Amino acid sequence: MNNGYEIIYKKKDNKRFWKLFSFLKSNHPNIGSIYHPAILDFYFIRAAESGYEIEDFSCIFAYNNIPFSAFLGAKFSKESKSELNLFEVPCLAIDSNNISLSKKKQIKSFLEFLLKLNLNKIQVKGPDFDSKIPILCEFLLSQTNSRLNPTTNRIIDLSQSEVDIKRAIRKSYHSLINWGLKSMEIEIHDKSNINWNIIESFRELHIKEAKRETRSIDTWQKQFEAISLGLAFCVTARLDQELVSAAYFLCPDKICYYGSSASRRDLFDKPLSHAIIWKAILESKRRGDHLFNIGSTYEYKFNKLATDKEKNIAYFKEGFGGNLVLNYIIKYNNQIKKF
Numbered sequence: 001m002n003n004g005y006e007i008i009y010k011k012k013d014n015k016r017f018w019k020l021f022s023f024l025k026s027n028h029p030n031i032g033s034i035y036h037p038a039i040l041d042f043y044f045i046r047a048a049e050s051g052y053e054i055e056d057f058s059c060i061f062a063y064n065n066i067p068f069s070a071f072l073g074a075k076f077s078k079e080s081k082s083e084l085n086l087f088e089v090p091c092l093a094i095d096s097n098n099i100s101l102s103k104k105k106q107i108k109s110f111l112e113f114l115l116k117l118n119l120n121k122i123q124v125k126g127p128d129f130d131s132k133i134p135i136l137c138e139f140l141l142s143q144t145n146s147r148l149n150p151t152t153n154r155i156i157d158l159s160q161s162e163v164d165i166k167r168a169i170r171k172s173y174h175s176l177i178n179w180g181l182k183s184m185e186i187e188i189h190d191k192s193n194i195n196w197n198i199i200e201s202f203r204e205l206h207i208k209e210a211k212r213e214t215r216s217i218d219t220w221q222k223q224f225e226a227i228s229l230g231l232a233f234c235v236t237a238r239l240d241q242e243l244v245s246a247a248y249f250l251c252p253d254k255i256c257y258y259g260s261s262a263s264r265r266d267l268f269d270k271p272l273s274h275a276i277i278w279k280a281i282l283e284s285k286r287r288g289d290h291l292f293n294i295g296s297t298y299e300y301k302f303n304k305l306a307t308d309k310e311k312n313i314a315y316f317k318e319g320f321g322g323n324l325v326l327n328y329i330i331k332y333n334n335q336i337k338k339f
Contacts (some may be wrong), residue, residue: 005106006065010058010072020060020067025253028094028127033250033257033293035072035092038231042222043073044074047087047319049216052076057084057114061106068096070101071110071136073124075117082112090123090329093134100178107135111162115143122332128153128255137330146332156292156322158256165281168321173274180275183239188283190233198234202246204263232259233283235276245272249280256284257293277320284305294320295329 010017025031033039054074061069073091076083085091093140096180099107114122126134133141140146156165180186189198203220206292207213228233231252239244247261258280263272277294284292297314306314 004064005103006062007106007110008060008062009056010304011056015059016295017060020062021070021072024060024067024094024096025069027096028130029253030128030130030255030291031092031094031253032128033252033255034086034089036252038222038226038229039250039252040072040086042219043087043089043227045218045222046215047076050078052078052087056080059110061103061110063103068099069107069135070094070274075119082117082119083123084119085116085121090125093124093126093136095134099135104135107156108139110227111136111139117176117334120334123329125329128327133328140330140332143332145334146330148330149329151296151327151329152324153295153327154297154317154320154322155325156281156294158281158289158292162282162285165285167323170319170321171276173319176271177278178275180237180270180278183300184244184272184275185238185241186275186279186295187236187238188233188279189227189236190283191228191230194224194227195236196224198236199227201243202234202248202262205243205246205264206260209262209265226250226252228237233280233287235280235283237272237276239267239270245276247273247276247280249284251284251287254288254290255293256280256287256289260297281320292322294322299325312328 006019008020034043044054052075056074058072058074059070060067061071071091071093073084076085076087122140124137124140125165126132126137141148156168158165166174203217223232223234224310227234232250233250235249236243236249244267245261245263248259250257250259258277261273261276281292294317297317
């Protein structure tokens with residue numbers, strides 16, 4: 001590009017991309033835990049294992065070496081299916097403040113290029129908890145086959161005192177949490193004490209309860225690396241010296257996200273998860289995190305289309321208090337394509 005404009009692609013200059021991305025990210029404290037280089041590798045491995053061809057289009061838009069916008073996303077292709085996202089999560093767009101018309105044109109041209117890639121679907125979002133829609137998302141919304149889908153997350157404000165956080169928890173949960181704290185041996189594993197045996201035990205529990213290996217050992221290795229780098233932690237619970245539950249929590253940017261978990265199905269009559277999540281909330285607060293994100297959910301009371309499973313998950317998460325926070329995903333669906 002000329003006239004001082006430049007596009008820096010991650011696949012061509014990874015180091016420079018992430019340096020400029022960090023500069024832009026300073027204006028957006030709530031990017032989301034998954035949009036971190038060490039975390040994104042996990043999703044790319046998952047996609048490759050599932051047989052997808054991957055073409056990364058993540059890039060930074062800069063003017064005179066100063067970044068003004070960024071895009072994180074890749075094309076995932078398999079047979080007749082071709083989508084632009086980050087495999088299991090949507091693409092991300094972020095902007096600096098006060099984007100000029102000429103800068104908007106650069107972003108619009110890039111989006112027009114993406115729309116020519118014969119994509120079946122596109123999913124993209126802006127920073128969490130930010131009502132300002134990035135320019136790329138704004139242009140995508142102008143497309144005939146695009147729509148804005150509201151999403152919700154349940155968030156706990158960790159600036160509150162431990163007493164206030166506990167006070168907001170559903171009353172019936174207090175005895176369940178206390179049972180877990182008294183009956184199980186609960187341990188927190190972070191970069192100071194993590195070892196591969198912990199992750200391997202978590203993995204074996206996951207395989208046993210799923211009755212199959214749902215993902216490769218490489219993805220577990222990535223989670224181990226994230227903990228070792230201080231970007232995540234793991235909580236395990238043992239009953240009578242046997243591992244009965246474990247959970248993984250991402251927290252690279254002062255927002256802790258409830259990631260994955262596994263528990264003994266034959267012990268579902270016991271409250272295995274309640275104390276684990278409570279300990280994770282306290283650990284996140286101790287680490288200095290600002291928010292604890294229990295995960296995506298919705299106000300099931302008003303969602304008549306929700307399944308019983310979705311209602312149960314939402315009810316479970318709601319019990320830990322916090323607030324329902326509105327986010328969005330912009331979805332583009334090329335209805336001409338058949339897949």
